[in-house]
Amino acid sequence: MKVITANFVTCAVKECKTSAASFPLHFQDAELEQLELDLQPEFIRNVLPRVDWDSLRITATELGFPALPETKPEGDALNDDQTLKDLHRLLLETSVVEGKLVCGNCGHQYVIKEGIANFLLPSHLV
Amino acid sequence: MLPTPDTSHVSFDTIYEPAEDSYLFLDTLSSTSESQWLSQRFSKSDSSASNPTANSIPLVVEVGTGSGVVLAFTAAQSQHIFGRRDVLTLGIDVNRNACLATRETVSTAIQSEQKPTQTPSPSTLSPEVTPLQTVHAASITGDLCTALRPGSVDVLLFNPPYVPTEELPRLPSESENDSSTAQAMSRSAKFESDSFFLSLTYAGGADGMETTNRLLDAIPEVLSGRGVAYVLLCKQNRPSEVMDRIRAWDGWNAESVGSSGMQAGWEKLVIVRIWRREDSPTERGTL
Numbered sequence: 001m002k003v004i005t006a007n008f009v010t011c012a013v014k015e016c017k018t019s020a021a022s023f024p025l026h027f028q029d030a031e032l033e034q035l036e037l038d039l040q041p042e043f044i045r046n047v048l049p050r051v052d053w054d055s056l057r058i059t060a061t062e063l064g065f066p067a068l069p070e071t072k073p074e075g076d077a078l079n080d081d082q083t084l085k086d087l088h089r090l091l092l093e094t095s096v097v098e099g100k101l102v103c104g105n106c107g108h109q110y111v112i113k114e115g116i117a118n119f120l121l122p123s124h125l126v
Numbered sequence: 127m128l129p130t131p132d133t134s135h136v137s138f139d140t141i142y143e144p145a146e147d148s149y150l151f152l153d154t155l156s157s158t159s160e161s162q163w164l165s166q167r168f169s170k171s172d173s174s175a176s177n178p179t180a181n182s183i184p185l186v187v188e189v190g191t192g193s194g195v196v197l198a199f200t201a202a203q204s205q206h207i208f209g210r211r212d213v214l215t216l217g218i219d220v221n222r223n224a225c226l227a228t229r230e231t232v233s234t235a236i237q238s239e240q241k242p243t244q245t246p247s248p249s250t251l252s253p254e255v256t257p258l259q260t261v262h263a264a265s266i267t268g269d270l271c272t273a274l275r276p277g278s279v280d281v282l283l284f285n286p287p288y289v290p291t292e293e294l295p296r297l298p299s300e301s302e303n304d305s306s307t308a309q310a311m312s313r314s315a316k317f318e319s320d321s322f323f324l325s326l327t328y329a330g331g332a333d334g335m336e337t338t339n340r341l342l343d344a345i346p347e348v349l350s351g352r353g354v355a356y357v358l359l360c361k362q363n364r365p366s367e368v369m370d371r372i373r374a375w376d377g378w379n380a381e382s383v384g385s386s387g388m389q390a391g392w393e394k395l396v397i398v399r400i401w402r403r404e405d406s407p408t409e410r411g412t413l
Contacts, residue, residue: 001263001264001265001266002261002262002263002264004214004261004263005216005263005264005266007275007278008185008216008263008274008275008278009266009273009274009275010273010274010275010276011273012268012269012272012273014272017276023275040212040259042212042259043183043212043259043261045181046170046181046182046183046212047182047183047212047214049181049182050182050183050185050278092261110273111300114226115229115264116222116225116226116229116264116265116266116267117264117266117267118222118266118267118268118300118303119218119266119267119268119269119272119273120220120267120268120269120297120298120299120300120303121269121272122299122300123299126269
């Protein structure tokens with residue numbers, strides 16, 4: 001599961017959808033895997049508009065990456081080699097293979113095994 | 127013809143084997159009319175440099191991926207279908223085995239598309255073609271769209287369990303989805319478990335619509351402003367009634383964009399495209 005996935009998922013419990021605390025889910029005990037990929041600057045530039053920056057910053061810190069800038073890089077900052085490389089590494093080269101995603105509202109833990117996160121809820125939460 | 131993704135690594139004990147409905151999806155998405163429509167909506171334009179969000183990479187989500195053949199095709203043929211080489215894909219299935227299979231099917235399809243063709247004739251040697259950049263974000267186990275962040279999906283694909291059945295199968299538990307459980311089973315228990323997982327691929331409950339109805343209900347919340355959903359229906363699902371119902375939502379359109387197999391004058395299977403009407407206030411307004 002690539003790190004960028006955390007930007008598209010949220011707690012599956014219906015009551016949590018309206019709570020700001022349910023996004024992003026928080027990584028715990030994450031085991032990471034790095035896969036080297038060719039840098040595609042255009043991909044990074046075009047993926048950023050659809051990324052929720054504040055939650056990506058939280059995710060990056062939880063996974064032990066250096067803190068991202070406070071605001072989303074725009075314009076000239078997107079031509080900076082280091083910025084592109086850092087984001088490429090975080091968003092595309094890094095996968096979470098084991099660990100949990102935890103809801104900040106209800107505390108439910110979504111387990112990640114062999115890179116597959118399980119968002120099926122136990123029957124008492126459906 | 128565009129190549130069909132390889133699924134030779136998939137064990138079809140618990141996973142739906144690509145069939146007429148899967149291929150109808152492939153043909154519909156890559157048809158001239160549909161790929162034109164999608165490209166118009168999602169392809170990059172140079173003139174939008176001042177508006178970076180217009181080039182934003184589309185997130186393509188398939189619910190109920192099974193072998194992953196549909197999502198893999200969409201990923202590998204993104205240039206043909208969406209007019210761009212960079213999309214993000216995400217697969218969801220209730221069956222963990224299907225998630226593992228999908229991840230491999232999609233990654234393999236992307237990689238084989240990235241490989242240069244073996245003997246390019248001199249005439250086809252074009253100046254530096256951008257390679258396919260499409261990325262498979264993840265395959266996750268989940269119930270329909272319940273794990274997705276609202277407003278995040280640009281393209282939603284759903285080939286549902288559409289066969290009318292007396293009962294709707296329940297969703298699998300965590301232990302049923304654990305591969306070590308299956309390994310410890312007797313032959314008859316394994317047969318029963320496999321049959322249960324296969325029933326999830328086709329059994330749709332009343333009118334074959336129980337699961338599809340839940341998916342349809344989630345569409346307005348989960349799709350982005352430019353979002354579009356493709357849902358397959360069979361004749362017994364009464365497609366024209368379903369489309370009328372969607373058109374009665376506030377600001378939504380539904381249209382049949384692909385079909386196969388005539389039966390007594392009716393198409394056996396149809397694919398319905400669902401999207402916000404142009405005059406809808408949220409159309410293209412948000413990401």
